Every structure is written in C-alpha cells, then in structure tokens.
Amino acid sequence: MTRRPVHAPSDGPLRQAVLEHYGDAFGVDDKPWQAWRLQDAPAQPGAHDVLLSDGEADADTIARVAAAGATLVETDREGGQWIDTVRSPMGTWVFSVAADTDQPHSPAFVAVLLACLSLHFPAHDALCLARAWAPGSADWPSDFARFPHVRHAALVAPEHTVAPFASCPALGLYVVVPDAEWIERLAPLNVPTLQLRFKSGDAAAVHAQIARAATAMQGSSSRLFINDHWQAALDYHAAHGAHSGIYGIHLGQEDLDDADLDAIRASGLRLGVSTHGYAEMLRVAAIRPSYLALGAIFPTTTKVMPTQPQGMGRFRAYVKLMQPVIPSLVGIGGVNASNLREVLAVGVGSAAVVRAVTEADDVPAAVARLVSLFPAG
Numbered sequence: 001m002t003r004r005p006v007h008a009p010s011d012g013p014l015r016q017a018v019l020e021h022y023g024d025a026f027g028v029d030d031k032p033w034q035a036w037r038l039q040d041a042p043a044q045p046g047a048h049d050v051l052l053s054d055g056e057a058d059a060d061t062i063a064r065v066a067a068a069g070a071t072l073v074e075t076d077r078e079g080g081q082w083i084d085t086v087r088s089p090m091g092t093w094v095f096s097v098a099a100d101t102d103q104p105h106s107p108a109f110v111a112v113l114l115a116c117l118s119l120h121f122p123a124h125d126a127l128c129l130a131r132a133w134a135p136g137s138a139d140w141p142s143d144f145a146r147f148p149h150v151r152h153a154a155l156v157a158p159e160h161t162v163a164p165f166a167s168c169p170a171l172g173l174y175v176v177v178p179d180a181e182w183i184e185r186l187a188p189l190n191v192p193t194l195q196l197r198f199k200s201g202d203a204a205a206v207h208a209q210i211a212r213a214a215t216a217m218q219g220s221s222s223r224l225f226i227n228d229h230w231q232a233a234l235d236y237h238a239a240h241g242a243h244s245g246i247y248g249i250h251l252g253q254e255d256l257d258d259a260d261l262d263a264i265r266a267s268g269l270r271l272g273v274s275t276h277g278y279a280e281m282l283r284v285a286a287i288r289p290s291y292l293a294l295g296a297i298f299p300t301t302t303k304v305m306p307t308q309p310q311g312m313g314r315f316r317a318y319v320k321l322m323q324p325v326i327p328s329l330v331g332i333g334g335v336n337a338s339n340l341r342e343v344l345a346v347g348v349g350s351a352a353v354v355r356a357v358t359e360a361d362d363v364p365a366a367v368a369r370l371v372s373l374f375p376a377g
Helices: 012-026 059-068 107-118 123-132 180-189 203-216 230-243 261-267 278-285 311-322 340-344 363-372
Strands: 034-037 049-054 071-078 081-088 091-098 149-152 172-177 193-196 223-227 248-251 270-275 291-294 329-331 350-353
Touching (some): 012 107, 012 311, 049 059, 059 081, 071 123, 081 123, 091 123, 107 123, 123 278, 149 278, 172 180, 172 363, 180 193, 180 363, 193 203, 203 223, 203 230, 223 230, 230 248, 230 261, 270 278, 278 311, 291 311, 311 329, 311 340, 340 350
Parallel strands (some): 049 071, 172 350, 193 223, 223 248, 270 291, 291 329, 329 350
Antiparallel strands (some): 071 081, 081 091, 091 149
C-alpha cells in the first residue's frame, strides 16, 4: 500500500496570526507553503514544499529535493545549539542558534517558518526568523541576540570576534556613479558621499579611474568609496598616505570571499557592504563593517538584483534589527526625490541614489534638491 504524506505538526493559529499581522507590510504568496517531516513527505515534492530532516539527509534525498526545486532543512543538535542546514534553489546556508526546546522542529517553529515563506522571505531568511521568534510573542523579531550565527558561508567563525572597521558617521546623500568623470563633476558640489562603481577587468583602466577620482577629492568635503576594486584602492591609498582622497571601500556579497578583509581593516579605510536580507546581514555583521547598505528598497534598473525589491516593510524591519549593531546604515535601490523622505523617516542617516543624479537634466539642481530633503545638521 502506498504511504500517504503527512504534514509536519504546525501551530495553525500562530501561522495565521503572523500572516494577518504582517501580510500588509510584506505581501502574501498566492500559493500556501507546506512542511513535511522527511519520512512523511511526498515522493515528488514541489517548489512550495519544505522537508524537515532530523539530522543529515542522504545524498540521494538532497539531490531529489534539489531537482524538484523544493526546500530541505536538516537540523542537528550540537551541545545546547541547533545546527540548521537550509538547502533551497537560492543555495545552501548553515546556521547555529541556542536551542529553546528539545524539538528540532516544534509546531511553533514550523508555523513561523511557513508564514515567513508565505510572506515572500527566501528560505534562509525564513529560517533565521523562525529561530529568532520569541516564544508566545506576536512581535516581529528585532532582538539581534536571538538570531542565528552563520556557519556557512561564514566570514568569521561563530566563536571568534574581530576588531571593527573604522566607523562612519551618517553618510547623507550617497551618489553612486560609473566613472571618474562623474566624480570630477560632483566633488565640487560637495556631495556628502560618492562611490566610484567602475566596471572593468582592465587593471590599468581601473587604476587610472581610481587615481582620477581620488585626485578630484582634493579640496572637496565629499567622502569617496571605491566599489569592488579593493586591491587597487589599497595600493593607491598606501602609495599616497592618509590624504589619498579615498575614504573607504564598498563590496557586494559576492566580493567578500575574495577580499583581504584584514588588509582593508589595517589600512584604516572604511568598509561598506551590500545586503539583501536577514542571512546576509547576519553574515556581514560578524566582520563589523563601517556601514551596511540595505536594499534594494524599490525597483531599480541599474543593477541585476539577486532578490525582488524589498519594499518599505522589510526595510523598516531590517533597520530596527541592525541599527543597534551597526549604526551607519544606507538605504539603496530605486531611491529618488519622490521617495527619499519616506526612506529617511525610517531613521537611517544615508540614502544612495544613481539615476536621480546621473539622468538629471540639471545635475547641480538635482543634487541641491536631494540634499535639502535630509534633516538639517
């Protein structure tokens, strides 16, 4: 006789309460998510199925779940901690967190996990939220100490701490531009913060662009960040000393594994990092960067994003969680004069723009207008 699939035990009222409280802020998936203990799961799971394994799953199971586009959560006990491995179409993450109960997948955990998936959070972020959710609470998690540590892909082992990068003040209007010519145009306007995001694999061209941009900083009050090309920025800064004109380096998630973070920290340059959700924020917080960029808040055409636009609901939640840990935060993604006040009202001291300046008919006027939207002082 064919075995019938059986859903994993879940706290239905809690799941419904989470969806009702936060559906307007985050949006709700049209198709419900389902959770199954691995031994009770359908033979052919679908993209909205989560399989829960007590301990490590075998290679055939992992391959079968991956081929179906489903999600697998494997949980082991290690001392007083749960070790969760989340395998989904968005990759594999491993987390550790203090064990609140003796059940690896309690009904409350399953309820919050499913609710967060239905609220459009990717599986690795939904896992973080389910583990951080305070028992008996209806409040969205914002206590950083309750969130898991990232074990893979970790930048720092959970048991280790590192010195922080040099701190940043509130960065104000943060304009991201594609080449040094734009830096030369904007530096005389004393834009609070500028970023050179020059995309090229030509080392000579990169060095030339950095040199032009850094030279343009002389006599300007602007702060200059170099995107991606951390080694070239370090080389220029080392050759020109404390007055090199370079204030910091900005890296994306994909750049962190290859960058020499110790060398950047030792140089005294600031480090900013792009993040797109809970797991990435937790991963980056361990290296104690100078600032986090949170986004993309609104739709943007300037960059292919790994996630959908986050929206203001997620942005508010991210700021509430991260501001006590990393005070300097930057809202980014689709920000312009029409929505800048809404972004700043969340409490961040900086917002990044691209097209609001680079596609403006009158660049000085656009800059002046954007700067005027920031609180005085």
